[in-house]
Amino acid sequence: MLRKIKIAAFLAVIMLAGLRDGVSQVIKRDVIDPNEAVVCLIDFRVDLVMGRTEADIGQGKYCKYAMDKKKFLSMLSPRPASEFYMDNNVRAKVIVSPSSSYFIDYNGVVRFEEKKFKINKKDFMNAIKKLRD
Numbered sequence: 001m002l003r004k005i006k007i008a009a010f011l012a013v014i015m016l017a018g019l020r021d022g023v024s025q026v027i028k029r030d031v032i033d034p035n036e037a038v039v040c041l042i043d044f045r046v047d048l049v050m051g052r053t054e055a056d057i058g059q060g061k062y063c064k065y066a067m068d069k070k071k072f073l074s075m076l077s078p079r080p081a082s083e084f085y086m087d088n089n090v091r092a093k094v095i096v097s098p099s100s101s102y103f104i105d106y107n108g109v110v111r112f113e114e115k116k117f118k119i120n121k122k123d124f125m126n127a128i129k130k131l132r133d
Contacts, residue, residue, distance in 0.1 A: 037072055039065035039128050040093040044106065044121045051089035054103050058093050065128040069096050075124060076102075076110060076117040083116040085109045092124070 040063040042052060072094055086105040094102040102112045104124070110117040 033066070035069055036066040037069045038063055038095040039067050040095070041065055041128065042091050044091050044108075044125065048089070051086070051106070052091070053088060054090050054093065057090045057103070058101075062093075063095075064131050066131055067094065067128045071127055072096070072102075072124075075119050075127070077119070079109065079116040079118050081114060081116055083109055083118075085111045085116060087111075 040057050040059070042048070042057065042062060073096075084107075085103075086107060086109070089106040090103050091106055092104040094104070096102065100112070102110050102117075104110050104119060104121075108119050108121045108124075110119050
């Protein structure tokens with residue numbers, strides 16, 4: 001138990017050290033097609049000691065991918081607003097415009113404003129492309 005607490009504290013320090021880099025820096029460094037969305041991602045297959053929130057996942061260090069906007073929107077299946085969304089275990093942020101972002105939790109539930117959707121995580125992972133290292 002003590003080891004898990006030490007690891008969690010260590011990861012928190014690393015996370016806070018990386019907060020200076022933002023999505024705007026990613027967009028400035030990388031040429032992104034206007035038909036593509038920026039994707040900030042922590043792989044769904046990675047087990048985390050501490051989950052990430054929507055604010056955490058939007059940090060530049062996670063924003064290394066892009067995806068066709070139309071492809072992304074076509075992958076969404078509507079769900080009721082009551083669908084459970086894990087806001088403390090967010091794995092992806094898809095920025096389709098400066099004012100529109102979709103968040104995807106560990107289970108593949110997508111939140112956009114007050115609306116909920118479901119996405120196939122495997123298809124989503126296959127559709128993204130890496131921008132940089």
